[in-house]
Amino acid sequence: MVGIHVAALIVFVILVGVDTSQPSGTPGRFSAAAGWFLAGIFLAPLLTIGAIIWSMILRRRAKTTAPPSRAWNSVQADQPARAELPRVAPTHSEKPLGPRVDADRSNRTSYATRAEARAAAAANKAGANGMVARGAGPTPPPSAPREALPTSNRGSYMLLGSDKYKSTEVEGEFARTSEIAAVVKTLTGRALRLDHEVEIPDVPAVLRTEPENRYHRRAIMVVVEGSHVGYLARDDADRYHAAISRVERAGYVPTTRARLWAVQRRGWDEVKKLHARVSLALNEPHLLHPINEPPSVSYSLLPWGNAVQVTGEENHLEAISPHVNPGSESIAIGTLHRVETTSARGIVKHTVEVRIDGRAVGSLTATTSPHFLPTIEHLERDGLVAATWVKVKGSAIAAQVTVQAARAPELPPEWFAGPTTIPSLS
Template sequence: MFPPVAEAFELWGQRGRAYFEVVGESFYEKQIKALFKDTKLRADGGTELAIVVELRPDPLNRYDPHAVGVWGTTGQLGSLSRDEAKKYQPVLLQLVKAGYTPVVGARAYGSEYEDYDGRKKFRGGVWLDLAEPHMLFPLNAPPRDGAHQVLPLGAAIQVTGEDKHLDALIPHLRPEGEGWVHATLHPITEQTARSTKDLVEVRIDGHRVGQLTPKMSGDLLPAITHLAASGTTAATRAVVKGNRLKAEVVLYVQRAHELPASWLDARPAAVAVAAPPRAHVPVPPRPTGLRFVVPPEWPQPPAGWEPQTGWQTDPAWPAAPAGWQYWQLTWSQAE
């Protein structure tokens, strides 16, 4: 039913806070406890670990055909609740059928206590850093015109002037009112009556959708010009919100002074020359960009593994094994 080998896809929308509760942990206490095998458990307040987990849709589950299991390096850790699984399984199932393993950051909790007989007992739980189903993937592909480098995820920056570019934003609007996209940043000079201003123009799929204020432009321009010196375009994650009457764009990106040295040393992503493969993914029939990460149980690529035609290296993981982290350009096909 599913591809025999799937590449891990890090779900979008994570905020660094794991508050989405996993259910059924009492059936998997052994697996949760095994996560803490190298960690001393505290009785007072418990112990927490930051982990990465897989979300596995299970339509053949005998008890719940909408089931979604939560799996870690030690086995299954729990499931999504019945109500939540109904919302998430269609999206996750499409990704799995297309050959991707959905992974997400999580927080595991464990503590030991003594019962009334003086015996030690374990209590554990898992919470996910999981966005709403429609915010798990981008609506368009990464930049395809020349080399690009993605600025690390950071705090929100509001774009201005979107009202003048609704025609470019309408294709990216969703019924839910918001959606992730890849955007690019470009230095421009604005001429006024008395002076000039160096600003940042924001584009989606090559179309202008607005610009940043002078202050916000100043926070990003050093990074943009640093990349431009080597012929590289600065890219970022953004959210498009609104409807056909009014829409806005919000960037989620680190300012220049916040950038780590590892990002500054990363290689830009080259444009794939070959035509990208087609895949059925749960988005409108527009290009879709996916980022893959190494699952916990795969410290190295499997023997004989080779990237598919149309993939390009992901600059966000400079320390990864050569030829392992990739961006893939895929096109969705409406069912």
């Protein structure tokens, strides 16, 4: 563009210098243009240099005043809170875990990891410049790395529902890529390869409250194989904090099952980047542990099984009402006892009575009792009581009780190795 302007200027100078008073073809016609022509030759380089300098100044001003791009804003600005959908246990088996559309999750970080990244960047910049923003005070240093989980004095506590569908999403994996890569290598025995997806469908995961987190006092971190791989979302952390804290106060480590997916791919800048997704199996907060304490007598807990309806609850509302969660359901630990009943014809039958904290809450029918009588008799010979999971739903004036226990033919071989118990949280 500058060259075109200069060329036009030279032509204009030559035309202006032509002596139009002389007839065409006479030698003096262009004599007056000689001086203008020489002036144009000397002025052209000066004008060209000036135009180049002015163009550079305009470009620099445009760069300094241009607003940041939308892509930059989408990474820097916090996303609005997502509405939590109700979790419904699927009726089908779990499908292989695949990548999200937003597999890098760079614009869906957790509250803590995003804030930590900004705080660390601000601290580094302030240290390099030897100054901090006016009126803002010194920037707090970034959190120390959290890699190892403190050992508990009692061991792990497997939360109820850890064998359910893994539908609770973990956030902030993008900021823990090195830890996730180490976990994958530990569990699979080999490092991640480029464009090779790795899925670990079932692995223990520890939930740990983090009261020292300066961005959210109810933060809950997720630890797999001793490595911090992410956080529960802020809304989930608020809902689960009380239940998780209760387990920790009792001296146990809250544990559930997780599913992990990871892949390493090249980005637009040809740099290798790890994409990961972690999901957890979590019941609703009030269903993570039983509402009552385990039996005080020697017992063995039956594995979780299909629901079996208890009858006669209306006759035991006084014993059931302390375990009712109004508007929802609750899980308690009950015991199964063999009782004898005599029919009107004098026939003696053995049925199963269900008790919670030593008080009867109902009985199984003559049809369903035989499914559990062999188990009760087997444990009685060993001096043990058959304990079971009991689900209670209703109100103080009407209640529904179901037994969630495996029937005698469904008991796995490992259950017979020794008594199965559950820790007390008192």
